[in-house]
Amino acid sequence: MERKGLDFVVLNQGNAQLTELYRSQIGDWPKFFKMDTLSKAGFVASELLLKKLGERRCGSEEFIQSRAIVLFGSTASLCADRNYQETIQNKDNYYPSPALFVYTLPNIVTGEIAIRNHWRGESSFYVLEAPDAAQMAFHLACAFQDSVTESILAGWVDSRNNDDFQVFMTLIRKEDAADTDWLAGQLQLIINDLNK
């Protein structure tokens, strides 16, 4: 029997698209407006994916410990770092912004998604030069080596500036990662879509 391919969501337009999607498809998480572009992109893509998969909404006991989040990106939190830097650049106008500072780590996006869904499994953010299906499949397979992880929300989340981002989000089940070649092939198909 042929194996079903991975479901995924790809977004790669401007920041306005994220706000529009939030308003039309999500709308019940005002913290969205406080997020940096990286977190907004990851958050919206994760919401759309979970909706597409028809998963029960936040707080589902089923996934509290067994759902991990593993994301990849190339510029990490560089965009938020730049925004924060602007608040401390000028000696005579030196007002470090706490709200910008909290996003100066790339793994904050994993936290935003975990908080929204009440997931308490493993979470990590890997910095890669470019989307690399084989390397991503390897890290995802490794993440299943513990005794609790049964599924991983995985994806590529990258934001070069406030209006430019690239994101895909997919859900990997333990059985998907058992065959890393198959998983890498699936991820490559998504990456091809991302680069269209």
Add this chain to the structure above:
Amino acid sequence: MEELILKLKQEIIEVLNLEDIKPEDIDNDAPLFGEGLGLDSIDALELIVLMEKNYGIKLQDPAKGKEIFKSISVMADYIQKNRTR
């Protein structure tokens, strides 16, 4: 005072990215944290920065924020009495 309250509301909406909230939606006497606007600890730090940047008020004891940020009215009153710009 009314003018200061309106200005303060506009500044808070902008600095805390309270999208979809208009100045008239904020009750002058409603708590800013918890039930009211539902602000969090990072927002409290942003309010401290706002007071220093826009009104020249440097809070020596951040714990005082709990009292000062009780509501828009209380905050405006504190600013009016302590502002240096």
